[in-house]
């Protein structure tokens with residue numbers, strides 16, 4: 001956690017029951033990712049994505065004591081890169097959950113089921129329209145390659161805030177059997193790894209995106225003048241800025257703890273136990289207040305506010321969808 | 334990141350078998366008296382034979398001056414008071430010990446003053462309270478504009494002024510009082526004085542009839558030509574003109590106590606969520622059946638909020654122990670916890686309107702207690718202004 005790193009200098013290194021430093025296992029990887037985060041900050045999609053791909057994350061994951069630490073790494077990387085360039089981070093990292101679940105190398109992305117058990121959704125970042133990623137349906141007990149017979153398919157081009165993204169949905173006809181779909185078995189650990197990695201990825205992106213919004217709001221409020229002083233000197237603005245920091249810290253700690261499986265009293269650990277309602281509420285407040293800080297200039301294209309406002313909304317939809325797929329009553333393909 | 338409060342408690346039990354019984358006694362004996370303490374605005378006398386009073390007096394005091402190991406670090410204080418807060422977040426604020434007065438003594442006092450101050454709390458069989466007095470009737474948030482003055486007279490200082498809203502002020506044996514040597518000179522003229530209760534000219538004018546946190550006996554104290562030896566000024570070395578920035582001593586108190594208070598609030602919130610879930614499970618919901626599931630979901634979101642709040646408090650405590658500057662973290666923790674508690678109180682009142690209107694019910698009491706949290710130790714507005722300033726850099 002960079003905030004802690006820069007603010008606390010005299011910590012002893014013995015394991016202590018309360019320690020807010022980033023899990024040590026991911027530190028070397030974050031060290032390698034920091035220059036990449038700086039490099040992608042203000043550059044276009046394809047170039048930024050290729051920087052992220054230099055991290056060769058897919059080959060790094062198996063090194064991380066099997067899969068237990070993979071979500072932790074993915075979360076922190078997604079935060080770091082998402083803060084620098086959200087669209088590129090999503091595009092560059094979206095294939096990782098399929099690797100964490102050890103789906104066949106031919107599958108780039110897995111579509112996840114909703115509560116009905118007959119409908120799957122994939123949120124697709126289109127990096128290169130000429131080479132769309134290969135997709136599969138996944139569920140707690142198996143995965144099915146696409147295309148498959150007996151499915152209806154719909155496609156929406158353009159995801160709110162991610163202009164080149166797509167939402168793909170598949171529904172099965174009631175009579176179609178798993179055999180007809182070509183379902184192949186998937187170990188329960190693999191399904192769990194897939195969901196955890198997806199939740200970690202989206203959580204990290206959300207933390208990075210909201211932190212960026214907060215940073216942008218503070219920077220804007222420092223320079224924008226009104227009634228003879230910068231707007232951060234007006235108390236109504238300062239209070240809103242404080243709430244931005246407050247909500248962002250709360251969101252960041254909450255999601256970090258879920259991904260790193262910390263258990264403050266009264267909560268279970270693990271990303272599947274996160275309260276999507278709470279995350280959505282905090283993310284919404286941050287996005288709303290950041291745009292409000294820049295008012296008209298936040299509402300129009302130009303500064304990052306407008307785009308991040310929409311992207312945060314989309315990320316929360318994806319997170320809610322993934323959380324629903326992780327519920328214990330998840331459907332079977 | 335690692336957060337394992339159980340392991341913290343285990344450490345305490347291992348390191349300090351002496352004060353562990355105090356922790357157990359508080360957990361056992363606070364719940365049965367909480368409602369009465371609230372109704373009577375005092376801690377019922379039958380409480381004292383049930384807890385090891387000598388240990389209770391030494392809570393929140395550093396071990397090198399005789400304090401219990403139970404509260405030796407900020408992380409321990411946070412974990413311990415969160416547990417106690419689950420049972421009642423109000424009464425612990427009125428428990429004996431030096432409380433808020435300890436940090437300025439530690440931050441500003443000479444070694445001799447520290448030993449003398451903390452000795453008052455050692456080896457006593459009756460409860461001994463300390464208090465911290467900075468707020469004045471004309472203003473609390475702008476504490477540096479205080480009007481209580483300390484005038485030099487020979488080798489003494491003469492104190493004149495009024496302090497209000499002083500926790501445990503009515504029963505404190507000793508009060509750390511902030512006063513100005515010259516009100517025209519702002520915060521740098523402020524000094525802190527140790528004022529024993531029996532000092533002539535020191536009076537407890539009244540205890541307030543408070544909405545909540547009633548066991549903590551909020552008092553108005555007055556000082557009329559209250560003559561104090563120069564040695565009672567914290568940091569006074571006997572030499573001429575010590576330049577003591579006593580205001581940093583007040584800040585030290587807030588940095589010290591805000592994570593503890595936040596943890597107490599978080600514990601209180603968690604206790605109330607558990608109580609509400611239990612009421613729902615026992616079919617006591619005052620809601621149409623269709624809304625019960627929604628209520629459960631809303632409580633789930635509150636659990637998540639509380640979990641953020643717990644981590645903010647623990648992080649502030651952890652930074653405090655690491656010696657880093659913890660003021661901003663303490664403000665984040667306090668602002669968040671007090672906001673969550675009031676919103677929870679409001680939500681619970683909507684879910685259980687009859688309980689919320691029944692004197693003595695936990696939901697009714699929490700509604701009153703929770704409002705105080707956004708006022709004491711700095712209002713939510715002031716915390717937010719500090720946060721905004723800190724994040725600008």
Ligand SMILES: Cc1cc2nc3c(=O)[nH]c(=O)nc-3n(C[C@H](O)[C@H](O)[C@H](O)COP(=O)(O)OP(=O)(O)OC[C@H]3O[C@@H](n4cnc5c(N)ncnc54)[C@H](O)[C@@H]3O)c2cc1C
Pocket residue numbers: 235433465466467468469470471472473474475497498499500501546551705708709710711712713714715718
């Ligand atoms: C239960 C309880 C226990 C307490 N215990 C103690 C104690 O032990 N010792 C002690 O010294 N004091 C204690 N206090 C006092 C407490 O610290 C003050 O009440 C608090 O600091 C606010 O001061 P005030 O009440 O004078 O309000 P004011 O300072 O008059 O504030 C009134 C309102 O104006 C807002 N406001 C004020 N200034 C600004 C500003 N610059 N910018 C924006 N908004 C502003 C405030 O947020 C508040 O909403 C206690 C209070 C309570 C309720």
